[in-house]
Amino acid sequence: MEMPEKMLSLLVFAMVFVFGVSAKAMSPGPGKPVNNRPIIGILAQQVVDKAMDRFGKTYIPASYVKEMESGGSRVMPIRLNQTLPEYEKIFKTINGMLFIGGAVNLKTSDYARAAKAFYRLAVEANDAGEYFPIWGTCMGFQLLTVLVARENLLSNTTAENVALPLNLTAEAPSSRMFQGFSDELLKALSHENITGNFHHYGITEKAFRGNERLQQFFSILSTNIAENGAEFVSTMEGRKYPFYGVQWHPEVNRFQWNPKKNYPHSQNAASVSSSLATFFVNEARKSFHHFRDPEEERAALIYNYAPVYVGNISGYEQSYFF
Ligand SMILES: *[C@@H]1O[C@H](CO)[C@@H](O)[C@H](O)[C@H]1NC(C)=O
Ligand SMILES: *[C@@H]1O[C@H](CO)[C@@H](O)[C@H](O)[C@H]1NC(C)=O
Ligand SMILES: *[C@@H]1O[C@H](CO)[C@@H](O)[C@H](O)[C@H]1NC(C)=O
Ligand SMILES: *[C@@H]1O[C@H](CO)[C@@H](O)[C@H](O)[C@H]1NC(C)=O
Ligand SMILES: *[C@@H]1O[C@H](CO)[C@@H](O)[C@H](O)[C@H]1NC(C)=O
Numbered sequence: 001m002e003m004p005e006k007m008l009s010l011l012v013f014a015m016v017f018v019f020g021v022s023a024k025a026m027s028p029g030p031g032k033p034v035n036n037r038p039i040i041g042i043l044a045q046q047v048v049d050k051a052m053d054r055f056g057k058t059y060i061p062a063s064y065v066k067e068m069e070s071g072g073s074r075v076m077p078i079r080l081n082q083t084l085p086e087y088e089k090i091f092k093t094i095n096g097m098l099f100i101g102g103a104v105n106l107k108t109s110d111y112a113r114a115a116k117a118f119y120r121l122a123v124e125a126n127d128a129g130e131y132f133p134i135w136g137t138c139m140g141f142q143l144l145t146v147l148v149a150r151e152n153l154l155s156n157t158t159a160e161n162v163a164l165p166l167n168l169t170a171e172a173p174s175s176r177m178f179q180g181f182s183d184e185l186l187k188a189l190s191h192e193n194i195t196g197n198f199h200h201y202g203i204t205e206k207a208f209r210g211n212e213r214l215q216q217f218f219s220i221l222s223t224n225i226a227e228n229g230a231e232f233v234s235t236m237e238g239r240k241y242p243f244y245g246v247q248w249h250p251e252v253n254r255f256q257w258n259p260k261k262n263y264p265h266s267q268n269a270a271s272v273s274s275s276l277a278t279f280f281v282n283e284a285r286k287s288f289h290h291f292r293d294p295e296e297e298r299a300a301l302i303y304n305y306a307p308v309y310v311g312n313i314s315g316y317e318q319s320y321f322f
Helices: 005-019 062-070 084-091 110-127 139-149 183-191 205-209 212-217 267-284 294-300
Strands: 039-043 058-061 074-078 096-099 134-137 155-164 195-202 218-225 231-238 243-246 318-321
Touching: 039 062, 039 110, 039 267, 058 062, 062 074, 062 267, 062 318, 074 084, 084 110, 096 110, 096 139, 096 267, 110 134, 110 139, 134 139, 139 195, 139 212, 139 231, 139 243, 155 231, 183 267, 195 231, 205 212, 205 218, 205 231, 212 218
Parallel strands: 039 074, 039 096, 096 134, 134 243
Antiparallel strands: 058 318, 155 195, 218 231, 231 243
């Protein structure tokens, strides 16, 4: 039986209304379906640090895993060098993706290739009316700018081992990312040294605003001043897509403790970290990807791996190796 055209368009409208990409809504509204068993995929990073390479070729610092878990999600580590069909299969089982920090080539590394595959899948899924969020931290942030701009616009914006307040832009208060922040917490974020910076490269505000693709894709939520005086973009969120980037490190505020590093640990610093974890996992709750086989799900999760103590050889406390 053919559906009358009017009914069909009503049905499509209703489906878009219920499941559509409504990036504006922070948490799923009443009556909207939610996925309360989200899984965040974290792409493993190539080990470049000589002190750590005896443990494995790729790693995920435990602080990123804890950050995601603290928002109420489970984590699935994703290995590099898999085939596109393998990544497509994984994509259908996860509800969000985290690109972590590190130090590899953003165009030619195994990491960059895998990240690009997931980025494309996420863009396509969101275009098709699904909701699939991505978060990039530090190098993950830089990677998002390269993927969106389709060129590397990074330059020296060194801010190494320094905690700063964010210079929030006019767009920050109405952003999705900071919607759950109280006025007090937003004030602390812009006045207290509670965002940890550990980077040599970044994108200047000038380079960002000069690139049409970036400008159309992301809103700039904050900037900061680098050691060389350059003003760099420190926080951004997708205008249309649920993609988010921070040049700083929310996870260190609660999960890294090396006394030689300026990791902010005040109550407000911890609140910023936990509020962002809650925010991002809520985004992932709007995705309905899932494993078909519970055995496969069980075997894919991070719980199958034991983190290694690396507090004496790195700035991390613990790390997973693959
Ligand atoms: C990925 O494959 C390349 C080429 O075979 C190899 O050189 C590299 O070590 C692999 N990387 C990882 C992380 O396994
Ligand atoms: C914040 O950090 C800056 C630069 O590192 C420092 O000059 C300033 O005193 C710090 N502010 C507070 C309140 O700790
Ligand atoms: C914020 O911007 C002002 C004006 O450009 C600048 O003087 C200040 O250093 C910036 N603060 C930070 C923490 O980057
Ligand atoms: C970046 O700038 C800083 C501060 O001006 C400088 O110390 C550093 O050597 C520069 N790094 C690179 C990679 O050019
Ligand atoms: C770091 O600690 C681990 C576990 O306690 C120990 O096995 C290792 O030898 C230590 N490494 C260094 C370089 O001290």
